[in-house]
Amino acid sequence: MITHFIFHSKKQLKKGKHVLPLRTSRHTMHKDILQILVTESEIAQLAQKLGQKINEDYHDKHPILIGLLKGCVPFLSDLSRHIDLKVDMAYMSVSSYHGGIKSSGDVNIKMDLDISVHGRHVLIVEDIVDTGNTIVTIVELLKHRGALSVEIVTLLDKPEGRTKPYVPKYVGKTIPKLFVVGYGLDYEEYYRNLPYVGVLKPEVYSTKEND
Ligand code: PRP
Numbered sequence: 001m002i003t004h005f006i007f008h009s010k011k012q013l014k015k016g017k018h019v020l021p022l023r024t025s026r027h028t029m030h031k032d033i034l035q036i037l038v039t040e041s042e043i044a045q046l047a048q049k050l051g052q053k054i055n056e057d058y059h060d061k062h063p064i065l066i067g068l069l070k071g072c073v074p075f076l077s078d079l080s081r082h083i084d085l086k087v088d089m090a091y092m093s094v095s096s097y098h099g100g101i102k103s104s105g106d107v108n109i110k111m112d113l114d115i116s117v118h119g120r121h122v123l124i125v126e127d128i129v130d131t132g133n134t135i136v137t138i139v140e141l142l143k144h145r146g147a148l149s150v151e152i153v154t155l156l157d158k159p160e161g162r163t164k165p166y167v168p169k170y171v172g173k174t175i176p177k178l179f180v181v182g183y184g185l186d187y188e189e190y191y192r193n194l195p196y197v198g199v200l201k202p203e204v205y206s207t208k209e210n211d
């Protein structure tokens with residue numbers, strides 16, 4: 001029997017449920033979206049506002065902007081163009097999954113930084129903070145490596161999803177416990193290139209009830 005479940009996060013979606021392949025027939029991404037949660041113009045305003053705040057707070061510093069791949073790409077690209085400071089830009093690729101199905105709770109570094117953070121102010125750029133697992137682990141790691149300060153700028157914050165307490169310093173928008181895609185956020189690697197953040201229709205990720 002095929003049943004539709006409502007999921008609240010990618011972690012939950014991948015955990016313990018067999019997910020059927022995404023439909024492959026020709027259709028636009030937009031048709032898979034139930035509701036737009038953050039519009040393109042709102043995202044643009046948030047990026048500008050956060051960039052201005054960062055300009056004020058770091059006016060006498062040269063921070064390193066660290067993007068956590070892959071979700072950070074659109075936001076880092078837009079945000080960084082509102083930052084009028086001399087910054088280094090660096091990237092890490094991390095994953096909290098081993099094998100892709102079950103969440104391990106650990107964060108696996110798939111690609112490390114090519115720059116030292118020792119003695120530097122670090123600003124991590126994220127698309128979303130959900131459980132807090134990724135960010136708590138990376139903040140601890142960068143502090144251990146000698147960063148002078150480590151702060152987070154995230155487009156989205158989903159505090160209801162937290163399993164580890166963490167309050168990001170710079171937040172674009174706080175969202176409810178919904179599974180969202182777009183503007184960097186994916187479902188099975190798709191939808192990252194949507195220009196807005198939206199809620200995926202449940203029928204897109206049908207699951208088998210007894211698996
Ligand atoms: C997503 C997102 C954050 C993390 C947030 O990344 O980009 O890095 O999950 O979730 P958390 O607060 O529960 O740890 P993901 O590991 O899915 O990789 P991606 O950026 O390549 O999509």
